[in-house]
Amino acid sequence: MNAAYSLDHRRQMTGMSFVAPTVLLIAIILIYPIIQSVVLSFGQSSIDGSEPYEFVGFAHYAKLMGDERFWNSMAVTFTFTAISIPLELMLGIGLAVLLNESFRGKGIARLAVLFPWALPTALNTLMWRWMYNADYGLFNAVALQSGIVDRPINFLGDEWLAMFSMVVVAVWKTSSFMALIILAGLQSIPRDLYEAGRMDGMSRWQEFTQITLPLLKGPILVALIIRSMDALRTFELPFNLTDGGPVIATESLSLYAYKVIFDFIDFNFGAAIVVVQFLVIFAMSLAYIFVLRTRN
Amino acid sequence: MTKRPRYGLYLLVIISVVISFFPIVWLILTSVKTTAGIYAWPPQYWPTPVTFENYWTIITQSPELLRYVLNSFIVGVGCTALTLVFGGLAGYALSRLNLKFAGFLMVGILAVSMFPPVSLLPSLFQNFLQLGLLNTYTGLILAHAGLFLPFTVWMLASYFATLPVEIEEAARMDGMGFLRIFLTIVLPLSWPGFVATGLIVFIFSWNEFPLALVLMTQNAMRTAPVGISLYPGEYAFPWETISTATVIAIIPILIITAIFQKQIVGGLTAGAGK
Amino acid sequence: MAIVSLQQIGKNYGSVTAVHEFDLTINDGEFLVLLGPSGCGKSTTLRMIAGLESISKGTLEIGGKVMNAVDPKDRGVAMVFQNYALYPHKSVFDNMAMALKLQRVPADEIQRRVGGVADMLGLTDFLERKPAALSGGQRQRVAIGRAIVRTPEVFLFDEPLSNLDAKLRVRMRMELQQLHERLGVTSIYVTHDQVEAMTLADRIVIMDSGVVAQVGTPREVYDDPATIFVAGFIGSPAMNFINIEPAGDYGWKSKDSSFAISDLNGFDTADLTSVTLGIRPEDIEVVARDSKTGDPWCFDADIRLAELLGADALLNLSVAGEDMLVRVGGVDHPERGHQIGIRIAPARLHAFNPDTGKALPRIQKH
């Protein structure tokens, strides 16, 4: 063919042309908007571009620092993350160990734990909201009929109960994802280690703490980081469960940003919020990549 | 080897399965109750009578709920097709063509895949508004494709890396160019990877919420999760309709997950282990 | 058919140099074997000729044309891979026909050429099968057939027999030999198996860490290894090496033992302070103890271990404190614990400069 260029050069050009559509689309959908958000956050402008962009420096950020509702949403987000992740991790490890056993009906069991992950969070949340319902929900029906309580519990109407209810939905949905990742790690542990352990007279519990857990460090770390980043940007869960309520007790950072942008129609201030959120999550993702790189 | 008692194991398995299934089962039960049954006291644990009137009502009186499902389907298929084509080519180049910046690009792609979607909203909404892409399938398909391309590239690149490279080299010797190798050798040999990736991307797209919420503002263009979530806002909260619509919207995912369980689990764990 | 000329060809992977200046002309119709341990750069060299790797420096000519930047398909070369590299989703016929189809050869001619080659290789009955339904030997035949069908100027083989079991390997080796005689196409063949190299090659190139250690006929590399590396690599079991140094009037003496030798039989040792002596296990014979007093090539030896291989036996000897391996006939070989005499064939002795690894020249005798 074209012998004017070296083999390597032609290969590079072909490769670049294969990568180009992907890089272009990612640049348009993911990278450019972030840059634009940064620009928006430093200025005052109108949505449709009818008014010229006016640079205001750190004004929005200064306002953000004094914004109680912003700090509330940070606190909500981190509380939610800090409570749900350890629970998911414990349940995930438990489920993974369970699913690693061989028993009849294992296929069904694995499918069962996969379903909550596979369904849309928004719709999962609706299912739970229906069960939490103060007047007609399943939980209150059972609690009232069995006499545990004599007045219906307002799950979503109390600050702490609402947070707790939200955590339950998240844990229900994502423990299975944790379990699957950890299960893959479990299956890569050589069986003869357990046989050696048995020869040494280890109990089941000792097998778990002496062999399984130490060898699962890697997968657990991966699962933890992926899930933390997910939890830090949680949106449709509070959107559908409580709409951030009662008042703002479950208003996550994402939800607050959304409301500022689309309910209060303040794109510039909203942009400042999402930039902060982006920085927090991006720092975490860099840590994630760093951890993975050092592992390999 | 001595068998240890397994009753405890089965008990734990049954508990896990029940907890996982329960909200779904309760939803389905709700959807086949009469409206009176749903709001009855004492509560109806088992629907009496079992009725499909809610489904019939949706079909005859709220066809927009079916439209949501159709929208989700169109966007999901479009997004899956686009990501597989783009991501397949990119993954192939990144894993096989010794690209100079391959390592940098892979890490970069991994990094951008973690961008929070809400951070994209102000800009995407504004740009789509100005480009006339709001409330179009093209718009949401492009947005979802951008969002899920990183995952696709990683999945497929690591799948290609498992194929024996010599077959492609033999194809080079036979006189094929890289595009032809990709289309006639790599594609047929890696269809399990494409199936797993495609299924997961389809599920991702079907489930995606914030972008679908913001980029489809007209009721008729909403995807299922968004449409159903916003449905009650317009009247009181009609649980008989919501539960039924939700069942309809999750059935495709339940079926896909059940049939392709192995592929999905394999793909997910491979993707996360990278 | 063509002459292949490698002029100072080298390959770098970043800062790693896989192949240093490789300089060689491969004659028209020659069967050249690249031999060396794993990782020495054989495949890299072959793949640069194929066009699967770019050439970092130097010039590659095939049939007189510079090929550095030419696509693999336009180089007139065909390659047979170790793992067969057949298209698993295509039939044997389609595998063999692929290159011709891509060249837009008319269908009836493809039919004829593939049919002919399939006939030659005994594949006619399998043309409709997928590779998965073939045995290892049949798959390798398809891979070879796919190369032949193209009537290339040069055949390239990268360890084509390594995946076959021992018996099949011997048979395919002979088939390759016959094929080469019949087609007479220039062939470059990579292997780490010295038996394959010795039996197939017109000339062998022995590579060591990316450097050509020696080029020669099988006879030459066995009889006159140019370096310690070649001497140790060719021959099985490997050559015995003993480090000796000058010991005044007594001739030469081992550093670590009492092994001594009066004369280096005409090697040009110049004024080296140390020499590595090389003796092949098959160049030592067992003689009666003390039978030839006065013969400087006779030594007393203790048998540490005797291993029967079948036709032959290997004796692990201690000769004046030096370990030495000797190959003897398998019938009635001396047993472990016995004391024997041995005689080293002086004409078959090798000597090397231990610092450079190079063989010492012999002083010409007239």
Ligand SMILES: Nc1ncnc2c1ncn2[C@@H]1O[C@H](COP(=O)(O)OP(=O)(O)O)[C@@H](O)[C@H]1O
């Ligand atoms: N793509 C590559 N990148 C870096 N080093 C390589 C690459 N391919 C081969 N090498 C190195 O080059 C050397 C020669 O490899 P190769 O030609 O495959 O050896 P052989 O075929 O003789 O076993 C080895 O040390 C190998 O590690």
Ligand SMILES: [Mg+2]
């Ligand atoms: Mg090799």
